[in-house]
Amino acid sequence: MTHLSRRSLIRTSVAIGGGLALGFHLPEASAASIPAGSQATTAASGTEINAWIVIDRDNTVTLRIPHTEMGQGGATSVALLIAEELNVDWAGIKTEFADANRHLRNNREYKVMSTHGSQLVRLQHPHLMGAGASARERLKQAAAAAWGVPRSAVEAKLGTLTAGDKSATYGEFAEAAARIRLDEEPAIQTDPAKWWLLGKGVQRLDIPQKVDGSAQYAIDTRVPGMVYAAVKACPVPGGTLVSFDPDAIRDRPGILRVIALRAAAVKRDRSKMPEGLRVLEMGSDMQDAVAVVAESWYQAKTALDRLPIRWDLGEGASTDTASCYAHGHRLMDQQGLVSGKADPLAADLIERSSRRVTSSFQRPFEAHARMEPINATVHVQPDRVDVWSPTQDQSSAVLLVADQLGRDPKTVFAHTMFLGGGFGGNGAGGTAVTRQAAELSRDMGKPVKVLWSREEDIAQGKQRPLLVARLSAAIGEEGLPTALFTRAAWFSIDGANQVGPVTADYGISTMPYRIPHRHHERHNAKTHVPSATHRAPGANQTGFVTEVFADEMALAGGWDPLEWRLKMTEGMADWQLVLRTLKEKSGFRTDLPKGEGMGVAVVECYGTIAAACATVNVSRRGRLTVDKVLMVMDAGRVINPHAGAEQCEGSVCWELSHAWLGGLDLEAGRFTNTNLDTYNLVRMHQNPLVETIFASSGGAKWGGLGEPAGPPTPPAVANAIYFATGRRLRSTPFRDHDLSWA
Amino acid sequence: MQLTLAINGRETRVDVDPETPMLWVLRDTIGLTGTKYGCGIARCGACTIHLDGQATKACQLPASAAVGRQITTIEGLSATRSHPVQKAWIEIGVPQCGYCQSGQIMSASALLAERKNPTDAEIEAAMADNLCRCGTYQRIRQAIHRAAEIAQS
Numbered sequence: 039m040t041h042l043s044r045r046s047l048i049r050t051s052v053a054i055g056g057g058l059a060l061g062f063h064l065p066e067a068s069a070a071s072i073p074a075g076s077q078a079t080t081a082a083s084g085t086e087i088n089a090w091i092v093i094d095r096d097n098t099v100t101l102r103i104p105h106t107e108m109g110q111g112g113a114t115s116v117a118l119l120i121a122e123e124l125n126v127d128w129a130g131i132k133t134e135f136a137d138a139n140r141h142l143r144n145n146r147e148y149k150v151m152s153t154h155g156s157q158l159v160r161l162q163h164p165h166l167m168g169a170g171a172s173a174r175e176r177l178k179q180a181a182a183a184a185w186g187v188p189r190s191a192v193e194a195k196l197g198t199l200t201a202g203d204k205s206a207t208y209g210e211f212a213e214a215a216a217r218i219r220l221d222e223e224p225a226i227q228t229d230p231a232k233w234w235l236l237g238k239g240v241q242r243l244d245i246p247q248k249v250d251g252s253a254q255y256a257i258d259t260r261v262p263g264m265v266y267a268a269v270k271a272c273p274v275p276g277g278t279l280v281s282f283d284p285d286a287i288r289d290r291p292g293i294l295r296v297i298a299l300r301a302a303a304v305k306r307d308r309s310k311m312p313e314g315l316r317v318l319e320m321g322s323d324m325q326d327a328v329a330v331v332a333e334s335w336y337q338a339k340t341a342l343d344r345l346p347i348r349w350d351l352g353e354g355a356s357t358d359t360a361s362c363y364a365h366g367h368r369l370m371d372q373q374g375l376v377s378g379k380a381d382p383l384a385a386d387l388i389e390r391s392s393r394r395v396t397s398s399f400q401r402p403f404e405a406h407a408r409m410e411p412i413n414a415t416v417h418v419q420p421d422r423v424d425v426w427s428p429t430q431d432q433s434s435a436v437l438l439v440a441d442q443l444g445r446d447p448k449t450v451f452a453h454t455m456f457l458g459g460g461f462g463g464n465g466a467g468g469t470a471v472t473r474q475a476a477e478l479s480r481d482m483g484k485p486v487k488v489l490w491s492r493e494e495d496i497a498q499g500k501q502r503p504l505l506v507a508r509l510s511a512a513i514g515e516e517g518l519p520t521a522l523f524t525r526a527a528w529f530s531i532d533g534a535n536q537v538g539p540v541t542a543d544y545g546i547s548t549m550p551y552r553i554p555h556r557h558h559e560r561h562n563a564k565t566h567v568p569s570a571t572h573r574a575p576g577a578n579q580t581g582f583v584t585e586v587f588a589d590e591m592a593l594a595g596g597w598d599p600l601e602w603r604l605k606m607t608e609g610m611a612d613w614q615l616v617l618r619t620l621k622e623k624s625g626f627r628t629d630l631p632k633g634e635g636m637g638v639a640v641v642e643c644y645g646t647i648a649a650a651c652a653t654v655n656v657s658r659r660g661r662l663t664v665d666k667v668l669m670v671m672d673a674g675r676v677i678n679p680h681a682g683a684e685q686c687e688g689s690v691c692w693e694l695s696h697a698w699l700g701g702l703d704l705e706a707g708r709f710t711n712t713n714l715d716t717y718n719l720v721r722m723h724q725n726p727l728v729e730t731i732f733a734s735s736g737g738a739k740w741g742g743l744g745e746p747a748g749p750p751t752p753p754a755v756a757n758a759i760y761f762a763t764g765r766r767l768r769s770t771p772f773r774d775h776d777l778s779w780a
Numbered sequence: 781m782q783l784t785l786a787i788n789g790r791e792t793r794v795d796v797d798p799e800t801p802m803l804w805v806l807r808d809t810i811g812l813t814g815t816k817y818g819c820g821i822a823r824c825g826a827c828t829i830h831l832d833g834q835a836t837k838a839c840q841l842p843a844s845a846a847v848g849r850q851i852t853t854i855e856g857l858s859a860t861r862s863h864p865v866q867k868a869w870i871e872i873g874v875p876q877c878g879y880c881q882s883g884q885i886m887s888a889s890a891l892l893a894e895r896k897n898p899t900d901a902e903i904e905a906a907m908a909d910n911l912c913r914c915g916t917y918q919r920i921r922q923a924i925h926r927a928a929e930i931a932q933s
Contacts, residue, residue, distance in 0.1 A: 257817065335804065
């Protein structure tokens with residue numbers, strides 16, 4: 039490591055108005071609201087019935103939230119699922135974030151702490167509802183034993199146990215219940231018709247703190263003695279640091295040190311970690327970087343901007359967006375990996391068909407651009423390490439810091455903070471900034487907050503892979519496709535076959551339409567650009583491809599696009615429900631006056647079917663207005679319609695941002711539009727009115743709602759633009775297209 | 781350099797380089813972290829504060845330029861979340877991740893101080909510099925109309 043030594047006289051910053059993040063509470067907050075700060079531990083003041091539920095003698099019920107609140111309403115969803123089964127007064131509950139260290143110490147006690155994949159309700163409901171149900175039955179058993187009646191004679195309702203003329207609060211039997219073991223754990227109630235709390239719609243718990251500035255995000259962390267670091271990695275990701283000249287900034291105010299961070303993993307002895315807690319080999323995503331550490335972040339950032347740094351840009355410097363597209367289109371003529379079942383007849387049928395449709399699509403890299411730029415604070419001390427990270431997985435934050443420092447994870451404590459957006463970018467613990475903060479804190483011997491500037495955040499974020507696709511279909515007698523042949527290539531880091539749960543043609547090879555002969559191939563093209571999951575992974579890029587092409591197939595066969603989708607999903611009850619509801623509610627039509635258009639699209643993602651109808655207006659000169667997006671969702675059931683609708687509104691805005699205005703520009707290996715003046719996102723005047731309708735098929739389906747409304751949005755808008763202008767858009771962003779008409 | 785700033789109705793003395801943007805003086809020197817960093821170039825609005833009642837991007841406001849003027853941050857808008865905009869925000873449940881909402885609320889409250897019943901077009905113009913990555917725009921619009929009602933009731 040290279041150091042610029044300097045007298046480090048650090049004034050301790052003591053919070054005047056904000057308080058410390060740790061243990062910050064809001065006494066005046068309504069009872070049912072989650073504390074604004076973080077919990078280092080969850081020492082109970084009352085009796086712990088199980089890891090999720092603490093009940094005080096005075097009947098105060100505290101529910102522990104093992105998941106992350108990043109705006110998706112997750113904390114509220116967890117509390118609702120537990121409270122439904124426990125049967126407690128919603129207005130009286132307290133909530134706190136669960137302790138990740140305890141989770142790891144006790145063999146993953148909370149089952150899953152990661153919050154991703156729209157899975158909180160979808161996949162975690164069995165054990166969350168189970169925790170509530172188990173506690174309720176044990177409370178009943180405790181009362182039954184004391185009262186000499188069978189458990190079935192005891193009713194548990196809104197925090198009160200009753201049997202005949204006997205009555206007691208949960209609090210009175212909490213200690214006894216904690217000692218009871220049931221012969222058999224109770225079943226959970228999955229029938230929405232029998233829910234008393236779920237499905238009704240409640241105010242989210244995290245709202246009050248978010249209107250007065252008291253909600254604590256990782257970026258707000260203030261620890262006594264803390265110093266600040268600004269960092270810069272090679273502008274071409276993967277490049278290496280050659281040299282830098284700390285003397286050039288020696289006289290800048292507040293500078294403490296200039297430190298080189300190297301991509302190479304630190305050697306450590308994992309064998310010293312206790313069995314069961316030993317960290318798996320975690321790939322480090324740290325890049326070569328230079329950190330300037332200063333008394334304030336602004337001092338660090340402005341000095342870093344003036345620091346001469348020489349980089350070896352590496353191989354990535356020879357690529358740009360155009361070269362990726364060119365390479366991708368070349369791959370469309372080459373055989374790829376087969377996704378699903380091969381059908382050798384598909385290509386032949388298309389070749390021999392007299393009615394063929396072939397279209398090529400391309401979409402650029404996109405950034406997460408969460409409103410809270412990437413940051414982490416780490417405090418390394420001899421006996422413990424504290425981490426404040428905007429992570430979607432606190433347990434991973436513990437493990438990666440332990441990994442980076444070679445520490446026992448038992449001595450690493452992650453503080454759960456509100457996240458200024460997640461969108462897939464903070465998942466899985468692969469967060470270089472947390473490793474950087476760990477390294478710098480160890481080096482400085484002080485707590486260090488590392489904050490990436492917005493430019494660094496976009497340039498060095500993990501992007502959504504660039505995509506090229508070509509689809510061909512043969513149209514048969516009834517005007518319906520008889521064969522479909524697709525190839526898709528994405529540009530993932532080092533040509534990875536999978537990013538998160540998806541592959542290059544996820545969404546294309548899995549599209550629902552009944553076409554007799556289907557053959558799907560994919561290519562994994564190499565790029566130096568780091569990849570990660572983004573909200574609605576896979577479907578977020580390919581939904582546009584499949585659903586624009588669906589309209590092309592429909593129109594080539596003389597079909598109305600919505601009738602075509604109904605025809606092509608015949609016999610699939612939930613798809614029919616969603617599409618029929620869309621037809622009924624949207625008033626979709628294709629005969630509007632020129633300049634006006636409606637478009638439909640339907641995509642399944644994370645178990646939820648989302649159908650969109652977009653209404654647009656395009657001026658003669660090509661100015662686009664997206665007036666409305668109607669979303670019809672089948673997630674099977676909806677536990678909090680208020681939050682569910684919000685997620686659909688947000689998902690529409692998210693995908694519309696990319697499809698209409700977004701697109702990262704890669705030039706000579708580096709991204710050139712790295713702030714919010716050039717990486718454009720939808721603003722209020724561009725945002726359509728979003729109406730959400732839940733068409734729930736029930737049954738065994740538990741779909742997600744945090745992401746699925748995004749993917750059908752761009753194709754619905756593109757299809758609407760086609761009807762308004764006659765212009766068929768097969769690439770994004772739409773801003774690059776001339777939409778004028780005569 | 782010692783500067784005296786009037787923040788949320790209180791005289792506050794800070795020792796900073798006078799060119800330091802108020803955003804960092806508020807967040808790092810004073811500890812008022814409700815005002816957020818989003819872009820540093822006045823394009824996202826997360827750092828919006830009131831300077832003599834006007835919505836102002838703190839990331840582009842040197843501390844020296846704030847001397848002698850009244851600064852209001854989200855923490856100073858009301859003591860008990862009682863400002864009509866905060867009430868409307870809670871009633872409609874506007875925030876998702878919440879990170880941009882301090883800035884949204886400061887822009888909205890500055891608008892309502894000037895226009896008692898803003899039209900949609902006036903709202904769009906006043907809020908054009910406030911980005912929300914979660915897409916809460918339609919609820920913001922609804923809440924501004926609701927806040928106008930609350931303010932006049």
